[in-house]
Amino acid sequence: MNGSRRFDTLRAFAAALALATLGLCAPRLGTAARASVGARAGLEIATAAAKSWSPDAVLVYLENDEDLDAQGAATRWGYLFYSSSTQKARAYSVRDGRILVAENLGMKFEAPPVAAGWIDSGTAIEAAEREVGRAFKQQSGGRLTTMLLMRGAFDDTNPDRTTWTLIYTVPNAPSLFVVVDAAEGKVRRTWKG
Secondary structure (H helix, E strand, O other): OOHHHHHHHHHHHHHHHHHHHHHHOOOOOOOOOOOOEOHHHHHHHHHHHHHHHOOOOEEEEEEEOOOEOOOOOEOEEEEEEEEOOOOEEEEEEEEOOEEEEEEEOOOOOOOOOOOOOOOOHHHHHHHHHHHHHHHHHHHHOOEEEEEEEEEOOOOOOOOOOEEEEEEEEOOOOOOEEEEEEOOOOOEEEEEEO
16 A cells, blocks of 8 residues: 555544544543543553453554543543454453443454554643643633544654644634654644644
């Protein structure tokens, strides 16, 4: 597959995956008494469950399942794993060190695994806030609503790079998208849309 076509395919996959993941997780619940944690906090339990489901399962996508705080922490995170041997994907939603939801995804796709050694959500938000996020929030009254980690979707220069994509929203105006390199913690791209 040529680079442009592959990038378009991955971009479409990212959009479909984000919508599917939002729909499969349990409804957002009150979080007043719950501790917010970084994205890595639920990775170990989600990975263990995924390996039990399929030994070749790899993490391909991660997104906050509850609201984010200013440090890039949430009370619940969603992890999506893909098994090439079964050609299936399975999502886990983790809160307080427990799996709340474990469901197979009803669509077929191949997704590249995220690279090992990715920075946690707090480090990614620091980079985004320093570069553009803080100014966007101050000027527009917007807020960070979504953080997602995946490989190959929003980086034209290196489509195999694992990145965090942070989405800042404001009512009745375009959202701000900030792509942060998940290995180096540097902002690679921003756009409004």
